[in-house]
Amino acid sequence: MQRVGSLLGSVILLLTFQITLYAKILTVGVASGALSMDPYAFEELATISILSNIFEAPVTLDRDLKVRPALASSWENPKPTVWIMHLRKNVHFHNGSGFDADDVVFSFDRIKHWARSGFRGEVAMIESAEKIDDYTVRFTTRKPFPLFLKKLSRLRILDKETLAGKTDDWIANHPIGTGPYRFVEWRRGDRIVLKAHPKYWKGKPYFDDLIFKPLTDSATRVAAILSGIVDLINRIPTMDTKRIRDHKELRFFKRPGLRLIYLQMDQHRKHSPYIQTPDGKNPLLDRRVRQALYYGIDEVAIVRYIMSGFALPAGQLSPEAVYGYDPTIKRPDYDPQKAKALLREAGYPDGFTILLDTPNNRYVNDAQIAEAVAVSLAKIGIHVKVNAMPKSRFFGQISRLDTSFFLVGWENVGGDAGSMMSSCIHSYDSKRGYGRYNYGRFSDPRFDRLFESSQEEMDADKRLALLRKAQRIALVEDQGVIPLHFQVDLYAAKQSIRFTPRLDGQIRAFEITEESP
Amino acid sequence: MLRFILDRLFHTFLVLLAISFITFFIMYKAGDPVQLLLPPDATQAQVVQMRHTLGLDGSFLTQYRSFLVQLSHGNLGTSFVYGEPALKVVMERLPATLELAVLAMLLSILIGIPLGVIAAVNAGKWKGKAIMLFSLAGISIPVFWIGMVLVLIFSVLFDLLPSSGRGEVYLFTSALTWDGIRHLIMPVVTLALFQLARIIRLTQSGMREVLTQDYIKFARARGLPEHKVVYGHGLRNALIPLVTVIGLQFGQLIAFTIVTETIFAWPGTGKLIIDSIQNLDRPVVVAYLLVIALIFVVINLIVDLLYTLIDPRMRLV
Numbered sequence: 001m002q003r004v005g006s007l008l009g010s011v012i013l014l015l016t017f018q019i020t021l022y023a024k025i026l027t028v029g030v031a032s033g034a035l036s037m038d039p040y041a042f043e044e045l046a047t048i049s050i051l052s053n054i055f056e057a058p059v060t061l062d063r064d065l066k067v068r069p070a071l072a073s074s075w076e077n078p079k080p081t082v083w084i085m086h087l088r089k090n091v092h093f094h095n096g097s098g099f100d101a102d103d104v105v106f107s108f109d110r111i112k113h114w115a116r117s118g119f120r121g122e123v124a125m126i127e128s129a130e131k132i133d134d135y136t137v138r139f140t141t142r143k144p145f146p147l148f149l150k151k152l153s154r155l156r157i158l159d160k161e162t163l164a165g166k167t168d169d170w171i172a173n174h175p176i177g178t179g180p181y182r183f184v185e186w187r188r189g190d191r192i193v194l195k196a197h198p199k200y201w202k203g204k205p206y207f208d209d210l211i212f213k214p215l216t217d218s219a220t221r222v223a224a225i226l227s228g229i230v231d232l233i234n235r236i237p238t239m240d241t242k243r244i245r246d247h248k249e250l251r252f253f254k255r256p257g258l259r260l261i262y263l264q265m266d267q268h269r270k271h272s273p274y275i276q277t278p279d280g281k282n283p284l285l286d287r288r289v290r291q292a293l294y295y296g297i298d299e300v301a302i303v304r305y306i307m308s309g310f311a312l313p314a315g316q317l318s319p320e321a322v323y324g325y326d327p328t329i330k331r332p333d334y335d336p337q338k339a340k341a342l343l344r345e346a347g348y349p350d351g352f353t354i355l356l357d358t359p360n361n362r363y364v365n366d367a368q369i370a371e372a373v374a375v376s377l378a379k380i381g382i383h384v385k386v387n388a389m390p391k392s393r394f395f396g397q398i399s400r401l402d403t404s405f406f407l408v409g410w411e412n413v414g415g416d417a418g419s420m421m422s423s424c425i426h427s428y429d430s431k432r433g434y435g436r437y438n439y440g441r442f443s444d445p446r447f448d449r450l451f452e453s454s455q456e457e458m459d460a461d462k463r464l465a466l467l468r469k470a471q472r473i474a475l476v477e478d479q480g481v482i483p484l485h486f487q488v489d490l491y492a493a494k495q496s497i498r499f500t501p502r503l504d505g506q507i508r509a510f511e512i513t514e515e516s517p
Numbered sequence: 518m519l520r521f522i523l524d525r526l527f528h529t530f531l532v533l534l535a536i537s538f539i540t541f542f543i544m545y546k547a548g549d550p551v552q553l554l555l556p557p558d559a560t561q562a563q564v565v566q567m568r569h570t571l572g573l574d575g576s577f578l579t580q581y582r583s584f585l586v587q588l589s590h591g592n593l594g595t596s597f598v599y600g601e602p603a604l605k606v607v608m609e610r611l612p613a614t615l616e617l618a619v620l621a622m623l624l625s626i627l628i629g630i631p632l633g634v635i636a637a638v639n640a641g642k643w644k645g646k647a648i649m650l651f652s653l654a655g656i657s658i659p660v661f662w663i664g665m666v667l668v669l670i671f672s673v674l675f676d677l678l679p680s681s682g683r684g685e686v687y688l689f690t691s692a693l694t695w696d697g698i699r700h701l702i703m704p705v706v707t708l709a710l711f712q713l714a715r716i717i718r719l720t721q722s723g724m725r726e727v728l729t730q731d732y733i734k735f736a737r738a739r740g741l742p743e744h745k746v747v748y749g750h751g752l753r754n755a756l757i758p759l760v761t762v763i764g765l766q767f768g769q770l771i772a773f774t775i776v777t778e779t780i781f782a783w784p785g786t787g788k789l790i791i792d793s794i795q796n797l798d799r800p801v802v803v804a805y806l807l808v809i810a811l812i813f814v815v816i817n818l819i820v821d822l823l824y825t826l827i828d829p830r831m832r833l834v
Contacts, residue, residue, distance in 0.1 A: 035599070120563055
C-alpha cells in the first residue's frame with residue numbers, strides 16, 4: 001500500500017513536472033490591438049475582445065450571442081422594469097479578493113457615471129443597481145427594457161476593494177477581473193501577455209499562457225501564421241485565403257459576421273450638394289429612384305469579384321443570426337431593365353451624376369466596393385464618381401452632412417437588429433438620441449412608431465413581429481437605405497487548434513483548445 | 518563656441534514653436550476625434566461632454582493657447598486615445614525606434630564606407646563595378662519589397678528568423694539578448710539597405726574626386742604605403758561632406774522606420790504615429806513631431822561640432 005502511495009506520489013510529481021516543462025501557450029495575431037486596459041474606456045471590438053479574457057459580466061453571450069449565466073447564476077424579472085440577479089458564490093478576482101454584490105454596484109456606478117466611460121449609451125436605459133444582500137442585486141430600468149440582459153453582458157465587473165479611490169491611470173494599468181486569464185504585461189504595440197487564472201470558477205483554462213500580438217499589417221499577419229510564430233490570426237485578407245486553404249499545416253475558418261455594408265442617400269434636401277440633374281432637384285427624394293439604385297447594383301458580382309466570395313449579399317438590415325431577421329424578405333435579383341424603367345418613371349430617363357463618398361481604410365475592400373457600385377450603376381445611366389478617403393476624414397465629413405450618397409458599415413453588436421434601427425434608420429432626433437448615424441435623414445413616422453413600441457415590448461415574439469414590420473416599411477416600402485452585403489469573418493490557425501469562431505468576432509481563449517500532440 | 522550653441526538653441530526654440538503650430542493646425546483641420554472615440558450609439562450629450570473632457574470645445578486659438586500654457590509647464594497634453602501623457606506614450610516607444618535606426622546606421626556606415634573606398638580605388642574594374650551595381654539596386658528597390666522578400670525567404674521558407682515583433686528586452690534595448698537580436702536582424706537589414714547604398718555611392722564619388730588631388734599624388738611620391746594614402750589622406754578628406762549627409766540621413770532613418778515598423782510589427786514610434794494620425798490623436802502627433810524635430814536639431818549640432826574634429830580648417834564662428 002505504501003509502495004503504491006509513493007509510486008502515485010512520484011507519478012503526480014512527474015506530471016506536475018511535465019506540466020511546468022510544457023506550458024501550453026496560445027499566441028494570437030490580431031488585426032488591431034487593445035486601446036486601453038480599462039474595460040469601460042472604449043466600446044471597440046478589438047479592445048473588448050482582448051479584455052473578454054480578463055473580465056466577466058453578470059451574464060455573457062455565447063458564440064451565437066444567446067444570453068448565458070456568468071457571474072450571476074440565475075435571475076428573475078418580477079416586474080417589467082425590475083431584474084433581480086442572483087450572484088455566484090466562490091468567485092475570486094485575480095488578486096485573490098472575493099466577488100460579491102458590492103463589486104457589481106461599484107462597477108455599475110463607474111460604467112454609468114465615469115466621465116470617460118464609452119459604455120454610458122449601452123447602459124443608459126438601466127437606472128440603478130442596488131445591493132439586496134451579499135449575493136443579490138436589484139437592477140431597475142427606466143422603462144420596460146427587453147434588451148436588459150444583452151446590455152448587462154457589457155458590464156464587466158471590477159473589484160471594489162482594490163479599485164475604490166484609485167486614479168483612472170492606476171485602474172488602466174491594473175486590469176483585475178474574474179475571468180479565465182489574468183493580466184501580466186502590456187508592451188504597447190508589441191504584445192499583451194496573460195496567464196491562466198488558477199482559481200477560475202469554471203476551472204483552470206486549457207492554455208497556461210495567452211499572448212495577443214497586434215499585427216496591423218495584413219501581409220505581416222499572414223506571414224506570421226505561415227512562419228509559425230503565432231497560432232491563430234483573424235481578418236485574413238480575402239486575396240490570401242487560397243494560400244492559407246492550400247497550406248497543409250494550417251486550418252481555415254470562416255463565419256458570417258455581424259457587419260452590414262450599405263449605402264445611405266440624402267433624403268432631406270431639395271437640392272443635394274453632390275448631385276447634378278437636368279432639373280436641379282434631388283432625385284433621391286423619389287422612392288422609385290432609390291429602388292432603381294437597389295435593382296441596378298450587381299451585388300452578386302461584387303461578392304464574387306471584390307470579396308472573393310467571402311461576403312453574403314444582403315437583402316435586409318441584419319444577417320440571419322441576428323434577432324429581427326425576417327426570412328420572408330429576400331434580396332431582389334439584379335435587374336438593370338427594371339432599374340431603367342423605374343428611372344424613366346421617375347423622370348430621369350438619362351440618369352444623373354452623383355458623388356459616392358467612401359472610406360478606404362475602414363471596411364474590407366471598401367473603396368473597391370464603391371468603385372464596383374459605380375460600374376454597375378453606369379449601366380443604368382447613373383454616372384457615379386467615387387470619392388475615397390481615409391476614415392478619419394470620411395466620418396467627419398458625413399457627420400456634417402457634407403455628402404449626398406455614401407458607403408458605410410454597421411456592426412449589429414449584441415445580435416439585435418434594434419441597434420441599427422435606432423441609430424441609422426429612425427428619424428433624426430438628437431434630444432431622444434435617435435438617428436445619430438442617420439446622415440441621409442431618412443424619415444418615416446410609421447417606422448418610428450413601430451420601432452419605439454418595440455423598445456418597450458417585453459414579449460419576445462411580439463417584439464420580433466414589431467421589428468420585422470418596421471424593417472419591411474423602411475426597406476421594402478421606402479427603400480430608406482441600400483443594403484450591399486454582410487462581411488464574412490476569416491481566421492487561420494495551426495492544424496492542432498480547436499476553434500469555433502464567435503458571431504461577434506471576439507477571440508475568447510477559454511473557448512479554444514488544442515488536439516493533444 | 519558657446520555663443521554658437523546658444524544661437525542654435527534659440528533657433529531650435531523658434532523651429533519647435535513653428536512645428537507645434539503647424540501640426541496643431543493640420544490636426545485641428547483633419548477632423549473630429551470625438552467621432553472616432555465614441556461608440557456608434559453615443560448620444561449628443563455624450564459627444565458634448567467628451568469634447569469638453571478632451572478640451573476640444575474652444576476655438577482653434579483658445580485650444581492652441583491652452584496647449585502653449587501647458588507646454589510652458591512641461592506638459593504636452595494627454596493622449597485622446599490612451600488617456601496618458603502624450604510625451605510618455607511617445608517616449609515609451611522611442612527606444613525601439615532608436616535601436617533600429619542606430620543599428621541600421623552603424624551597419625550602413627561600417628559596411629558602406631569601406632565598400633565605397635574599394636569601389637573608388639577599383640573604379641572601372643569588375644570589383645568596383647559589382648559594388649556600384651549592388652548600390653544601384655539598393656537605392657532603387659523599395660523598402661517594403663525588400664522586407665517582404667526577406668520575410669518570405671528567412672521566415673516562411675526556411676524558418677530561420679521570426680517574421681515580426683520585438684524580442685526580449687533588457688535595459689531598454691533588445692540588442693543585448695539572443696532572442697532580441699534574432700528579431701532585430703531583418704528589420705535592421707531592411708532599414709539599412711537604402712542608406713548603405715547611398716553611403717557607398719557618396720563615398721565612392723567623394724573618394725574618386727579626392728584621389729585625383731595633388732596632395733594624393735604627393736603622398737604617393739613620398740613613397741607612403743598605399744593604404745595610408747587611401748585611408749589616411751584620401752578618406753579623411755572625403756569624409757567631410759559624408760558626415761553632413763550621414764547626419765541628415767539619421768533623421769531620415771527615424772522617419773523611414775514607419776514602413777519597416779509596419780512590415781515587421783515593430784513597436785516603435787513609426788507605428789504609433791500612423792495609428793495616432795488615423796485616430797486623430799493630436800497630442801501624440803504633436804509630441805512625436807516635437808521630439809523628432811528636437812532629435813534632428815541635436816544631430817545637426819553634433820554634425821557641426823564633428824566638422825571641426827575632422828577638418829581643423831573649419832572653425833565655428
